[in-house]
Amino acid sequence: MTRIKQILSRSRLVGVVLISSRCFHAELVRPESSGLPIIHHGKCVCELPPSHRFPMGKFPRVFHFLLKDQVITEKQVWIPEIASEDVLSCVHSEDYLKNFINGTINEAEQRRTGFPWSEDLVRRCRYETGGTVLAAEVALQRGLACSTAGGTHHAFPNYGSGFCLLNNLAVAAKYLMNKSPSKRKILIVDLDVHQGDGTAFIFKEEPYVFTFSVHCGKNFPLFKQQSDLDVSVEDGLEDEEYLSTVNSHLPGVLETFRPDLVLYDAGVDPHWEDELGRLRLTDQGLYQRDLYVLRAAVSRGIPVATVIGGGYS
Ligand SMILES: [Zn+2]
Numbered sequence: 001m002t003r004i005k006q007i008l009s010r011s012r013l014v015g016v017v018l019i020s021s022r023c024f025h026a027e028l029v030r031p032e033s034s035g036l037p038i039i040h041h042g043k044c045v046c047e048l049p050p051s052h053r054f055p056m057g058k059f060p061r062v063f064h065f066l067l068k069d070q071v072i073t074e075k076q077v078w079i080p081e082i083a084s085e086d087v088l089s090c091v092h093s094e095d096y097l098k099n100f101i102n103g104t105i106n107e108a109e110q111r112r113t114g115f116p117w118s119e120d121l122v123r124r125c126r127y128e129t130g131g132t133v134l135a136a137e138v139a140l141q142r143g144l145a146c147s148t149a150g151g152t153h154h155a156f157p158n159y160g161s162g163f164c165l166l167n168n169l170a171v172a173a174k175y176l177m178n179k180s181p182s183k184r185k186i187l188i189v190d191l192d193v194h195q196g197d198g199t200a201f202i203f204k205e206e207p208y209v210f211t212f213s214v215h216c217g218k219n220f221p222l223f224k225q226q227s228d229l230d231v232s233v234e235d236g237l238e239d240e241e242y243l244s245t246v247n248s249h250l251p252g253v254l255e256t257f258r259p260d261l262v263l264y265d266a267g268v269d270p271h272w273e274d275e276l277g278r279l280r281l282t283d284q285g286l287y288q289r290d291l292y293v294l295r296a297a298v299s300r301g302i303p304v305a306t307v308i309g310g311g312y313s
Contacts, residue, residue, distance in 0.1 A: 031075055031076060031077060031078055033073065033075035033076045035072065035073070035075070035076045036072065036076060036144060036145075036146065037076060037078050037135075037138045037139075037142055037144070037145040037146070038063075038066065038072050038076050038077050038078065038145075038146055038147075038148065039077075039078045039079075039080055039131045039132075039134050039135045039138065039145060039146065039147040039148065040063050040077050040078075040079070040131070040147070040148040040149075041079055041080050041127045041128075041130070041131055041149075042060065043123055043124065043127045044059045044124055044127050044128045044131065044148070044149040045057070045059050045060060045124060046118060046120035046121045046123070046124040047118070047120060048115070048116075049116065053275070053312065054114065054115070054163055054312075055311070055312060058308075058311060059148060059149050059308075062148045062308060063148045066148075078134055078138060078145070080127060080130035080131040080133070080134040081130045081134070082123070082126045082127050082130050083126045083127075083129035083130040083133060083166070083168075083171065085097055085101070087129075087130075087133065087171060087175055088126070088129065088166060088171060090171060090174040090175055090178060091157055091166075091167055091170045091171045091174055091202060092155075092157050092158075092166065092167075092171075093157050093158050095158070096157065096158045096159060100117075100122060100160070100165060100166075101122055103117050103118075103119070103122075105117060105160075109159060109160070112159065112160065112161050112162075113159075113160035113161060113162075113163065113164070113165055114162060114163045115163065115165070121165070122165075125152070125165045125166045125168075126166070127149075128149040128150055128152070128166075128168055129150075129152075129166045129168040129171050129172075131147045131148075131149050131150055131168070132147055132149075132150040132168035132169060132171070132172040132263075132305070132307055133168075133171060133172045133175050133176075134147075135147040135150070135172070135305040135306070135307065136172040136173070136175075136176055136261060136263060136305040137176070138305070139261060139303040139304055139305035140176070140260075140261060140303050142303075143298060143303050143304075144294070144298065144303065144304050144305075144306075145304075145305050145306070146305075146306045147305070147306065147307050147308070148308060149307065149308060150168045150169070150265075150307030150308060150309070151168070151169065151192060151265040151266075151267060151307040151308060151309030151310065152164035152165065152166060152167055152168050152169070152198075153167065153169055153190055153192065153194075153196035153197070153198055153199045153265060153309075154167075154194070154196075154197055154198045154221065155167035155170075155198045156197075156198045156201055156202070157201075157202060161197075161198065161221070162194070162220055162221065163310075164198060167198045167199060167202060168307070169188055169190075169196070169199050169263050169265060169307065170198070170199050170202045170203065172263060172305070173186045173188065173203070173209050173263060176261065177208060177209070183208045184208065184260040184261060185208050185209075185210070185257065185258065185259045185260050185261075186208065186209045186210070186259055186260065186261050186262075186263060187209075187210045187212065187253065187254070187257055187259035187261070187262045187263070187302075188203075188209065188210070188211045188212065188262075188263045188265070189212050189250065189253075189262055189263070189264045189265065189293060190211065190212065190213040190214070190215075190227075190265040190267075190309075191213075191214050191246065191264075191265060191266060191267060191270070191289060191293070191309075192215070192265050192266075192267025192269060192270075192309040192310045193215055193216050193219055193267060193269040193270040193274070193276070193277045193278065193279055193310065194215055194216070194219055194220050194221065194267070194269070194276075194310060195213050195215040195219075195221060195224050195225070195227070195230065195232075196211060196213045196215075196227065196265065197221045197223075197224060197225040198225075199211055199213075199227075200213065200225035200226060200227040200228075200230075201225045203228075204225070204226060210228045210229070210253065210257045210259065211227040211228045211229070212227060212228065212229045212231075212249070212250070212253050213227045213229070213230050213231070214231040214233065214242075214245060214246055214249070215230070215231075215232060215233070216232075216233055216234075216235060216237075216270070216277070216278045216279055217232035217233065217234065218234075218235055218278065219276070219277070219278050220276070229249065229253060231245060231249055233245060233279070235278045235279070236278070236279065236280050237270075237279045237280060237281075238279075238280045238281070238285070239280075239281055239282055239284065239285030239288070242270065242279065242281055242285060242289070243285065243288055243289060243292065246289060246292065246293070247292065250292075250293065250296050251296060254296060254297065254300055254302065259302055260302070260303075261302070261303050261304075261305065262293075262297045262302055262303070262304045262305070263304075263305050263307070264293055264294075264297075264304055264305070264306045264307070265307055265309040266289075266290055266293070266306050266307065266308060266309055267308070267309025267310040267311060268286055268308070268309070268310070268311040269309070269310040269311050269312055270285075270286070271283075271286060271311070271313060273313040274311065274312050274313045275312045275313055276310070276312045277312070277313075294306075
């Protein structure tokens with residue numbers, strides 16, 4: 001956790017610098033602390049069958065260790081609201097939302113999501129989406145904000161897939177675009193090991209959102225969508241090559257697209273121990289990756305909202 005502490009404390013310094021120059025949402029109620037905003041809600045979890053492979057416990061554990069290792073204090077925590085159906089409908093179809101919320105999605109559809117339906121699952125996903133929306137709003141105001149959940153990039157407008165029911169990255173991006181009188185440009189940097197296929201599909205015709213995905217080509221999903229920039233890497237890639245791949249593309253995207261906000265899916269499933277990853281990044285490699293992305297954006301004055309993405313070890 002020392003490395004996480006280092007990255008957060010460094011990022012906090014940069015975030016504070018940005019506060020004075022970017023203040024878009026004065027109506028947001030701030031916690032007492034001026035430290036790095038952490039977005040967390042205790043209801044981003046639900047019960048799963050005992051042998052289920054999805055590590056639901058990671059959400060409270062991330063938060064637990066941030067506090068235990070004194071990376072953050074309770075005063076830095078922003079608590080999101082549940083995402084309303086109105087907010088969700090900027091991405092998801094009316095029929096899908098009705099069936100998902102009321103539990104009328106059929107068994108085949110549930111299998112594709114990887115989760116058995118429950119009311120708590122719906123509640124979990126809606127709070128998680130509210131968290132990503134809040135992280136994005138706070139980032140615009142404070143320069144940097146980190147959610148302890150989010151990154152469900154395989155969800156499409158009409159169906160869920162691969163542990164993703166609601167595409168919270170897409171909802172946050174659309175919500176902010178709709179809310180602003182002058183359209184904001186949003187860059188989604190998706191470094192989860194799996195391609196952000198749902199997000200790429202949702203924004204394929206949207207010039208104000210740029211989707212950038214670095215992913216393992218042979219990994220899920222089998223059929224890829226087309227992001228604005230896809231970088232497909234081979235199985236077994238290690239730190240050095242992976243980092244040089246990210247480094248060789250991200251600055252160009254930032255310079256040419258010039259986003260008003262970066263949404264960063266910092267999935268840790270490229271880690272060598274990850275059960276679903278197929279890449280071979282170390283703890284240090286992931287630390288360097290995250291530090292690089294944050295520095296690349298904030299050094300150019302671009303706010304960043306982060307979500308934790310995938311991680312299965
Ligand atoms: Zn993933």
